[in-house]
Amino acid sequence: MAFVAMGVYGTLSAPVRPLTHGWTLFFFVFNTAPIIPMLGVFAALYATAATRAEREMEKEYQRAENLLLNILPEPIAARLKDDPHLIADEHPSVSVLFADIVNFTETSGRLTPPEIVQTLNAAFSRFDTLVEKHGCEKIKTIGDAYMVVAGLPEPREDHAQAMVSLALDMIDAAQEINESGQFPFSMRIGISSGPVVAGVIGERKFAYDLWGDTVNVASRMESHGRPGIVQITEATRGHLGDEVQIDPLGDVEIKGKGRMRTYTVSRGFAP
Structure with a gap:
């Protein structure tokens, strides 16, 4: 002033x-x-x-x-950013894989909490690399279980072949981890093929997930399987050619579906 x-x-x-x-x-x-x-x-x-x-x-x-992009597939993430509304898509033909570490609960009792997390992280990181290699889409992990899908969000005709190739590589990776002596490690893997509904649920901690009989049957293929093998359904077998060896395993009682014929796959060519 x-x-x-x-x-x-x-x-x-x-x-x-x-x-x-x-x-x-x-x-x-x-x-x-x-x-x-x-x-x-x-x-x-x-x-x-x-x-x-x-x-x-x-x-x-x-x-x-x-x-x-670590949570959602890229096309789904792009759609969610452009139009943040309900995403629910029908996919008529995909293959779903469930994998589980055999006897993990009993074995993990001998490990400290950091060792448990470190073990799972090492195994699942290895699987993540294989999923990307085969062009599949990881959906989620549930404890020591691992869920993958092939054939969405972008459709592909060879989804069953890609999924079986991934499963066999996962069996090999589990064997390598087991032979390293760091952790007794073997896998049960189940695969089923068919239609699913895929969508994003939640508003804050959202997740991309799958629903349908194909998902339920794939889960049963894993839970009713044996360590070290890949168990597939008749539907998945119908999508495969001569790239892998297919052998019958017998019938499995599936809740709500009755008895279903199942097969195992391995590397090699069918006679």
Whole structure:
């Protein structure tokens, strides 16, 4: 307020001794010249801060994007971002796999909690790599169980072949882990093929999941299977060619479905 008052007073009152043109120009330059470099410095600081902020935002966006893609398939994530409403799709022909570590509950009793998590993480990380290799889609883990689907969200005609190849690689990986001596490790794997409904459930901690008889039967194929083998249904067998050896296992009683004929697959060619 004092400076404003002095400015008003100086403007309204007549100068005691008017400055010459040279002095007027000197004071004008003296007062205005520092403004230009100061503005340049402020602009440079702002530009640097803005660039840094944009980079941080981009990193955070990419981190969030990667986390989203770890939860949802890429096409589903894109749809959810464009239109955050109910997603429920019917898929007429896919293959579903369930895998389970045999006797994990009893064996894990000899491990500490960190060792249990470390063991499961090592095994499932290995399986994740195999899932990506075969172009399948991991749905979820449930304790020591592992669920995968082939043939969605993008349909593919060879979904059964891809799933069986994945299952055989998982059996081999389990055998390698077992031979390492770190953890007694064997797998039961069951596969079924047919229609499913796939969708996103939840609003905050959402999840991509599958429903239908094909899912239930695949789960029964695993739970009624034997360690170290891949048990498949008649429906899955119908999708396979001569790439693998197929042998009958017999009939399995499936709740709500009755007796179903099952088969096992192994590497090699059918005679």
